[in-house]
Structure formats: C-alpha cells, structure tokens
Amino acid sequence: xxxxxxxxxxxxxxxxxxxxxxxxxxxxxxxxxxxxxxxxxxxxxxxxxxxxxxxxxxxxxxxxxxxxxxxxxxxxxxxxxxxxxxxxxxxxxxxxxxxxxxxxxxxxxxxx
Amino acid sequence: xxxxxxxxxxxxxxxxxxxxxxxxxxxxxxxxxxxxxxxxxxxxxxxxxxxxxxxxxxxxxxxxxxxxxxxxxxxxxxxxxxxxxxxxxxxxxxxxxxxxxxxxxxxxxxxxxxx
Numbered sequence: 294x295x296x297x298x299x300x301x302x303x304x305x306x307x308x309x310x311x312x313x314x315x316x317x318x319x320x321x322x323x324x325x326x327x328x329x330x331x332x333x334x335x336x337x338x339x340x341x342x343x344x345x346x347x348x349x350x351x352x353x354x355x356x357x358x359x360x361x362x363x364x365x366x367x368x369x370x371x372x373x374x375x376x377x378x379x380x381x382x383x384x385x386x387x388x389x390x391x392x393x394x395x396x397x398x399x400x401x402x403x404x405x
Numbered sequence: 406x407x408x409x410x411x412x413x414x415x416x417x418x419x420x421x422x423x424x425x426x427x428x429x430x431x432x433x434x435x436x437x438x439x440x441x442x443x444x445x446x447x448x449x450x451x452x453x454x455x456x457x458x459x460x461x462x463x464x465x466x467x468x469x470x471x472x473x474x475x476x477x478x479x480x481x482x483x484x485x486x487x488x489x490x491x492x493x494x495x496x497x498x499x500x501x502x503x504x505x506x507x508x509x510x511x512x513x514x515x516x517x518x519x520x
Contacts, residue, residue, distance in 0.1 A: 297447075327508070336409070336496050336511030337448065382447050392438060392461060393509065395447030 295320050295385060297396035305402045306373055314368040314399045316383035322361050323385035328368050331380045331398065340381075341368075373403045407431070409512035411497050417518045418487045426482045426515045428497030434510075436503025437480050439472055440496040442514070448496050454480060455503050487519045 296319045306312050316326070325344045329337035343350045343359045343366065350357045356369040370377050380400045384393040410429045418424050430437050436455050440448035441464075450464040456477040465472070469487075474480040484491055494516050498509040 334513070336498070336513050338511070339508045342508065384447075392450045392453050392464075393448075394450070395440075397445070397447045 295323075295394050297383060297385060297394060299381075299383060299396040300399040301397070303400040303402055305404065308374060308403055308405050310373055312370040312373050312377070312401055312403070314381050314401065316366040316368065316396055318364050318385060322364065325386055326357075326359055326366050327384045327393065328355075328357055328366075329382040329384060329395075331382055337382055337395075370401075373401075375403050375405050377401060378403050409497055409499055409510055411495075411512040411515050413515060414513065415516050415518075417520065419520055420487060420489060422487050422519075423483065423485045424487055424517065426484075426495050426517070428480045428482070428499075428512060430478065430480070430497070430499030431510055432478075434499035434501055435477075436500045436507075437474060438498040438500075438509060439480070439482050440498065441466075442494040442496055444493075451482070451495075453503075484517075487517075489519050492517055492519045 298317045300315050327342045328340045330340055331337045341352055341357045343357045354371045358367045380398040382395050382398040384395045412427045438453050439451040441451055442448045452472045453461040454474045457474050469485045471483045494514040496511055496514045498511045500507045500509045
C-alpha cells in the first residue's frame with residue numbers, strides 16, 4: 294500500500310520567510326497530488342493540485358513542485374504570515390480511484 | 406452557498422453504546438466520503454458513495470461500522486458497540502461528481518470520545 298511521509302516535526306519560521314514543506318511517498322507513483330490546509334477543529338481545505346506531468350504549480354504565494362523520480366512534492370509558502378500557521382496535509386490518489394490517501398501533516402508556525 | 410455540514414459536532418459515548426453521525430454534503434454533489442482522523446494523524450479513508458451506491462467500504466475498520474446514504478444526499482455513519490479506540494474525529498467530504506482528480510470539500514468533523 295502507499296506510504297506517505299511528511300516533515301514529522303513542526304516547522305517554525307519567522308514572518309516574511311519562505312516555508313518549505315516536504316511530502317515523500319513510496320510504492321507506485323500517483324497520477325496527481327493534492328495539498329490541503331487544516332486549522333484546529335476544522336476540516337481540511339483544498340489548496341492546490343498538481344498532476345504527474347506538471348513539474349510546478351503556483352497560486353498566489355503558494356508553489357508546489359512534483360518530482361516523480363524522487364517521489365517527492367515540495368510545498369512552498371513565500372512571504373509567510375502568522376495567518377499561514379496551520380497543519381498542511383498532502384494527499385495522493387489511491388491507485389486511480391477518487392479516494393485519497395493522506396499524510397500525517399506538518400504543522401507550520403509562523404511567528405511575527 | 407452552504408458547505409458540508411456534520412452533526413453532532415461533539416459526541417461523548419460510553420463504551421458499548423451505539424452512535425450515529427450525520428453528514429449533509431454540498432447540494433448536488435454526487436460523491437460523498439467518510440474519513441477517520443486520530444489525534445496527530447492525517448485523515449484515513451473509511452468509505453465512499455456515489456449517489457446512493459456505496460462503491461468502496463474497504464476502509465471500515467470492523468463490522469461495527471456501517472454507513473448509508475439511502476437517497477443519495479444525506480449520509481449517516483453508524484458505529485455499534487463503541488470501543489475506546491473508536492475515539493477520533495470523523496470527517497465527511499463531498500465532491501461534484503467523484504471523478505478522478507476532483508477536489509473534495511470537507512465538513513468540520515464530528516469529534517467522538519468513547520469513555
């Protein structure tokens with residue numbers, strides 16, 4: 294079965310810096326990968342989707358890369374703000390179905 | 406428009422009790438998913454409906470877990486004879502058609518605590 298690893302420790306950065314979160318996976322290569330944001334007491338909220346034939350995707354201050362050779366996706370938040378503090382989850386398709394396999398998530402703390 | 410709603414938001418049950426968790430998906434969304442999220446973990450897939458048909462229930466941890474969506478809209482996740490290990494947040498998500506690569510919209514979850 295697919296295994297997903299995200300930064301196990303919380304990531305602490307200072308406001309204005311770029312945050313980089315890692316998502317590594319084993320076994321088969323997914324056709325696409327999604328990133329979600331989750332705040333305490335709330336459900337995940339979709340941020341970005343990147344397909345296997347795309348190397349990079351951007352949306353405002355967010356950038357996602359997808360390296361199928363390394364089996365890794367990187368998620369960047371530039372000019373980070375305290376409001377970006379949350380847990381970020383990566384999710385992969387489960388062998389071509391609509392259901393998703395999620396990583397444990399990485400907690401990001403942006404201090405002013 | 407309204408998003409995915411879930412009720413109750415919090416549920417405390419005594420071990421051995423049955424519980425029922427409700428999900429109201431976004432109106433018109435064909436697909437509905439249930440996930441279980443333990444503390445400090447990511448959501449784990451439980452089951453998936455397309456309209457009223459349960460297409461995948463491979464993630465249900467035991468036969469004490471049962472889900473239904475009889476009219477293709479509201480769904481109920483039922484847990485019989487609850488155990489302490491069932492304590493978790495139960496998340497419901499819906500998507501427009503359930504097509505491959507589609508975004509899922511999540512509800513706030515039901516936090517279940519089994520004593």
